[in-house]
Amino acid sequence: MATEILMPALSPxxxxxxLAKWLVKEGDTVQSGDxxxxxxxxxxxxxxxxxxxxxxxxxxxxxGTADVKVNTAIAILVEEGxxxxxxxxxxxxxxxxxxxxxxxxxxxxxxxxxxxxxxxxPVKATPPxxxxxxxxxxxxxxxxxxxxxxxxxxxxxxxxxxxxxGEYQGAYKISQGLLDEFGSKRVIDTPITEHGFxxxxxxxxxxxxxxxxEFMTFNFAMQAIDQIINSAAKTLYMSGGQMGCPIxxxxxxxxxxxxxxxxxxxxxxxxxxxxxxxxxxxxxxxDAKGLLKSAIRDPNPVIFLENEILYGRxxxxxxxxDYTVPFGKARVWREGTDVTLVSFGIGMAHTLxxxxxxxxxxxxxxxxxxxxxxxxxxxxVIASVQKTNRCVTVEExxxxxxxxxxxxxxxxxQAFDYLDAPVINCTGKDVPMPxxxxxxxxxxxxxxxxxxxxxQVTYR
Amino acid sequence: MAARxxxxxxxxxxxxxxxxxxxxxxxxxxEEKAGQLYGMGLIGGFxxxxxxxxxxxxxxxxxxxEGDKRITSYRDHGHMLACGMEPGGVMAxxxxxxxxxxxxxGGSMHMFSKEKxxxxxxxxxxxxxxxxxxxxxxxxxxxxxxxxxxxxxxxxANQGQVYEAFNMAALWDLPxxxxxxxxxxxxxxxxxxxxxxxxxxxRGEAFGIKGEVVDGMDVLAVKAAGEKAVxxxxxxxxxxxxxxxxxxxxxxxxxxxxxxxxxxxVQKMREERDPIDHVRDLLLTGKHATEDDLKTIDKxxxxxVSASADFARESPEPPLEELWTDIYAEx
Ligand SMILES: Cc1ncc(C[n+]2csc(CCOP(=O)(O)OP(=O)(O)O)c2C)c(N)n1
Ligand SMILES: [Mg+2]
Numbered sequence: 110m111a112t113e114i115l116m117p118a119l120s121p122x123x124x125x126x127x128l129a130k131w132l133v134k135e136g137d138t139v140q141s142g143d144x145x146x147x148x149x150x151x152x153x154x155x156x157x158x159x160x161x162x163x164x165x166x167x168x169x170x171x172x173g174t175a176d177v178k179v180n181t182a183i184a185i186l187v188e189e190g191x192x193x194x195x196x197x198x199x200x201x202x203x204x205x206x207x208x209x210x211x212x213x214x215x216x217x218x219x220x221x222x223x224x225x226x227x228x229x230x231p232v233k234a235t236p237p238x239x240x241x242x243x244x245x246x247x248x249x250x251x252x253x254x255x256x257x258x259x260x261x262x263x264x265x266x267x268x269x270x271x272x273x274x275g276e277y278q279g280a281y282k283i284s285q286g287l288l289d290e291f292g293s294k295r296v297i298d299t300p301i302t303e304h305g306f307x308x309x310x311x312x313x314x315x316x317x318x319x320x321x322x323e324f325m326t327f328n329f330a331m332q333a334i335d336q337i338i339n340s341a342a343k344t345l346y347m348s349g350g351q352m353g354c355p356i357x358x359x360x361x362x363x364x365x366x367x368x369x370x371x372x373x374x375x376x377x378x379x380x381x382x383x384x385x386x387x388x389x390x391x392x393x394x395x396d397a398k399g400l401l402k403s404a405i406r407d408p409n410p411v412i413f414l415e416n417e418i419l420y421g422r423x424x425x426x427x428x429x430x431d432y433t434v435p436f437g438k439a440r441v442w443r444e445g446t447d448v449t450l451v452s453f454g455i456g457m458a459h460t461l462x463x464x465x466x467x468x469x470x471x472x473x474x475x476x477x478x479x480x481x482x483x484x485x486x487x488x489x490v491i492a493s494v495q496k497t498n499r500c501v502t503v504e505e506x507x508x509x510x511x512x513x514x515x516x517x518x519x520x521x522x523q524a525f526d527y528l529d530a531p532v533i534n535c536t537g538k539d540v541p542m543p544x545x546x547x548x549x550x551x552x553x554x555x556x557x558x559x560x561x562x563x564x565q566v567t568y569r
Numbered sequence: 570m571a572a573r574x575x576x577x578x579x580x581x582x583x584x585x586x587x588x589x590x591x592x593x594x595x596x597x598x599x600e601e602k603a604g605q606l607y608g609m610g611l612i613g614g615f616x617x618x619x620x621x622x623x624x625x626x627x628x629x630x631x632x633x634x635e636g637d638k639r640i641t642s643y644r645d646h647g648h649m650l651a652c653g654m655e656p657g658g659v660m661a662x663x664x665x666x667x668x669x670x671x672x673x674x675g676g677s678m679h680m681f682s683k684e685k686x687x688x689x690x691x692x693x694x695x696x697x698x699x700x701x702x703x704x705x706x707x708x709x710x711x712x713x714x715x716x717x718x719x720x721x722x723x724x725x726a727n728q729g730q731v732y733e734a735f736n737m738a739a740l741w742d743l744p745x746x747x748x749x750x751x752x753x754x755x756x757x758x759x760x761x762x763x764x765x766x767x768x769x770x771x772r773g774e775a776f777g778i779k780g781e782v783v784d785g786m787d788v789l790a791v792k793a794a795g796e797k798a799v800x801x802x803x804x805x806x807x808x809x810x811x812x813x814x815x816x817x818x819x820x821x822x823x824x825x826x827x828x829x830x831x832x833x834x835v836q837k838m839r840e841e842r843d844p845i846d847h848v849r850d851l852l853l854t855g856k857h858a859t860e861d862d863l864k865t866i867d868k869x870x871x872x873x874v875s876a877s878a879d880f881a882r883e884s885p886e887p888p889l890e891e892l893w894t895d896i897y898a899e900x
C-alpha cells in the first residue's frame with residue numbers, strides 16, 4: 110500500500126520550511142532511520158529520516174522549494190514491486206492532527222453600543238526614526254546578532270558566554286556566525302551550569318569586562334537568580350558606588366509553543382521588581398537591535414528579555430550607523446483617542462491585533478510599547494491616559510504582581526482624575542502553563558480578550 | 570554482526586533475556602512511533618527520544634525490586650515504559666489528551682506515576698538529582714529498605730546542585746543510586762568540551778561515594794552493576810554512582826541540526842553496538858529463540874505500540890475546566 114510522506118514539523122514553532130535537498134531519488138529503497146532529505150527551517154537545516162521502509166515511488170515536491178507547509182505530501186512511498194498510484198487520492202493519507210475544540214465566541218459584540226461604530230480609517234504605525242530614513246527588513250533574530258556583532262567590533266572587552274552559543278551557533282541561532290568572526294576567546298561555550306557561569310560573568314564584570322551572558326531560555330536563569338539579584342544588582346549600592354556591574358543577561362523569555370509548565374514563563378515582572386537591574390523587553394527588530402546595543406554599553410546589569418516566537422518575525426530596521434534606542438522611552442505605535450493600550454514584548458503582537466479589530470468597530474486605540482520596564486516611561490502612559498481617559502494593559506505573565514498592576518497603581522496615584530473607568534490588566538491565566546494545545550491556547554492572552562476589556566472600559 | 574565482545578555466558582535465564590529483549594524493543598518501537606507522530610504535528614513542543622539508550626533503563630529495572638523509586642529528566646519515555654507504565658497513557662500524554670498520564674497537562678517531559686513509583690519527568694537540567702536524594706531521604710527516614718534510582722545526563726553532571734546532593738547523600742548515607750546516562754552529548758556539546766575531567770564515575774570520590782563505569786550498550790552488564798549498587802544501598806552504606814556509557818541515535822529533541830557529530834559516528838554505533846541486536850544475538854546463538862519467535866515478538870510489540878498511538882489520537886483533548894484544576898491540593 111502506498112503512503113504519502115508528509116512535510117514534517119521539526120521544531121515546536123515550525124509551520125513551514127524549505128525542502129533544501131533530497132538525499133534519495135525515485136526508485137530508491139529506504140529503511141527506517143535513513144536520511145531522506147534536508148529541510149531548512151528558520152532555525153536550522155535538519156535531516157529528515159524515514160520512519161517506514163519502502164521504495165520512493167514519486168517525489169512530489171522538488172528540492173529547493175521554499176515555504177512548504179507542514180503536512181504537505183512531499184513524496185510517495187510504495188512497497189517493493191508496487192506501482193506508484195496514478196493519483197494521490199489512491200494513497201492512505203496519514204491523518205491530520207485533530208482540530209482544536211471550537212472556541213467560544215469572544216465576549217462583547219455589537220449590542221448596546223453607544224457612540225461611533227463605523228470602522229475607522231487604518232492607522233499606520235509611525236516609525237521612531239527621522240522621515241526619509243532608508244530601512245531594510247530584518248528578523249528579530251538577525252537584529253540581535255547584528256547588535257552583538259557591532260558592539261563586539263567596537264569594544265574588545267565585550268564577550269558572549271552561554272550554553273551552545275559558539276559551535277552550535279546558538280540554541281535559537283541568535284549567535285550565528287559570531288564564533289567565526291570573534292573566535293573562541295570571545296564567544297564561549299559553557300557547560301550547563303547557569304549559577305556558575307552567571308557568577309563568573311558578574312565577577313568578570315567586576316574585573317573590568319563587559320559580558321553578555323546568554324541563558325538558553327530565561328526559565329534556566331532561575332538556577333542563577335541569586336547571582337543576578339544578590340551579586341549583580343546590589344553590589345554598586347553595597348560598595349557605596351565603587352563597584353559597578355556592566356553585564357547583559359539575555360535570552361528568550363515567556364511561552365514558546367507547547368513546551369509545558371517548566372519552560373513557559375514570563376519573568377518580566379520578577380526582574381522589574383529589583384532595584385539595581387535594568388529590564389528591557391523589545392517587540393520589534395529595530396528596538397531589539399537599538400536596545401541591545403544600549404544594554405551592552407550600559408554600566409549596569411541589564412536583563413534583556415527576548416521571545417522565541419518573535420525571533421522569526423520581520424520588521425523594518427533603519428539603515429542608520431550605530432543605531433541605538435535609549436532606555437526609559439516608550440514608543441507610541443499608533444495614536445488614538447478612545448483608549449490607551451499599554452504593552453511590551455510579545456504582548457504587543459496581541460495588542461496591535463486588538464487595535465486593528467477595535468478600529469473596525471469604530472474604537473480608536475492608542476498603542477504604547479513600553480520597551481523597557483526599568484526604567485519605566487510612566488510619563489508617556491500618563492500623557493496618553495490624560496487624552497483617552499481609559500487604559501488597558503496587556504502582558505503574557507501571571508496576573509498577581511504583574512507589570513499591569515504596577516501601571517494601574519501609577520495611574521491611580523498620578524492620573525486618578527483623568528480616569529473614566531478602572532484600568533483593566535489583561536494577563537496570562539493564573540495557572541502553570543499546560544501542555545495540551547487547547548488548554549495552552551486558553552492560558553495565553555489573546556487579542557479577543559483585549560478587545561473585550563476595551564469594550565468594558567469604554568462601556569460599549 | 571559486529572566486533573562486540575559478547576558476554577561469554579550470560580548469567581541469566583532464557584526467560585529473563587527474552588524479557589529484556591521485549592522491554593527494549595517496546596521502547597524502541599514506541600519512540601519511533603512518537604517521532605512519527607511528532608512529524609505529523611500530533612505531538613508538539615519538545616520530544617526527547619531514548620532510542621539507543623534502551624539497555625540502561627531495562628538493565629537497571631532488572632536490578633530493582635517492587636517499591637524502589639525512580640526519577641529522571643525530560644528524556645523519560647523509556648523509563649516509564651520500563652517500569653510498567655501504560656504505553657497508551659504515555660503516548661496520549663505526548664499528544665496532549667485527557668487519556669494521558671498527566672491528563673494532557675504535563676506533556677512529553679512531565680509524567681508521573683505514584684503506583685509505579687516514578688517521580689517524573691523533569692525539565693530543568695540537574696533538578697531531579699537533589700529530588701532523587703530527597704526521595705531516598707524519605708525512605709531512610711521511614712526505614713523501609715527502598716532504593717531510589719536517580720537518572721541524569723552527562724551534561725547535567727556539571728550542575729552545581731548535583732554536588733550539593735552528593736555531599737548530603739554521602740553525609741547522611743542515603744540509599745540513592747546516581748545513574749549518569751553518559752550518552753556523550755549534551756545537546757550539541759560533546760562531553761569532552763564541557764568537562765574538565767571526563768571520568769564522571771569518579772565525581773563522587775571527594776565525597777566518599779563509590780562509583781563505576783558501565784557499558785550501557787550491554788543490558789547484562791548494566792543489570793550486574795545495578796545489582797551491586799542496589800546491594801550497597803540496601804545494606805545502609807549510602808549512595809553509589811553508576812556512569813553508564815550509552816549513545817543516543819536521534820537528535821537531542823526533534824529540532825536538532827546534528828552538525829556536532831558525523832553521520833558515520835551514529836551509523837557505526839548502530840551497526841556495532843546496538844543494545845537490542847546484542848540481546849538478539851545472545852538469544853539466537855544460545856538457541857533460546859528462533860528467528861520466527863523473534864518475528865512474533867516484533868509483531869506483538871508493533872501491535873501494542875500501534876494501539877497506544879490509536880488511543881493517543883482518539884482520546885479527546887482535556888476539557889477546558891482542566892485549565893483550573895490541580896493547582897492546589899484540596900485542604
Ligand atoms: C537548567 C537548564 N539549562 C538548560 C536546559 C536546556 N537543555 C535541555 S536538555 C540539555 C542538555 C542536557 O544534556 P544531558 O544532561 O547530557 O542529557 P541528555 O539530553 O543527553 O539526555 C539542555 C542544555 C535546561 N532544560 N535546563
Ligand atoms: Mg547527554
